[in-house]
Amino acid sequence: MTTCGPVTKSMLLLAVVVALTVQGSAADWKVSECCTKVSTQQITETIVDFMVQHRNNHCVNAIM
Template sequence: MVACATVMKSLLLAAIVAVLTGHGSAAEKFGNCCTKVSGKEMTEPILSYKLQFRSGHCVNAVIFQTETGWNCVQFNAPWVKAKIRELQLGARTTS
């Protein structure tokens, strides 16, 4: 019985860690918004983006979607405006 309780506690801890580490290597997320951002340039291909504005615990961010998930990035990171422009031009040529 004690071994079963230990296993259950270990599984619960593993589940909590998995949820807290979240999705996306460049960001920390809380629920459905970014609570921290990164300024590091992404090397993975970006599929789309959306803007997030500060509200409650959410911070200003550009959220880039990649094949592996969503990444929260600083609005003012030097490479971000160029990447958004590139995505917008790509969307216009495919429309």
């Protein structure tokens, strides 16, 4: 019965680390709801990916 203390502490530490990791991952994943205005400014950076947004409610047609 003397090993219950260290095992319990280890399991508690593991649970805290997993909870913080999952919470941190959820915070990093942020997608804006939609664009409400667009710009016709020329893009000078290299485009590596894009998303098409269709008009819906207060959102406008946009390429992000």
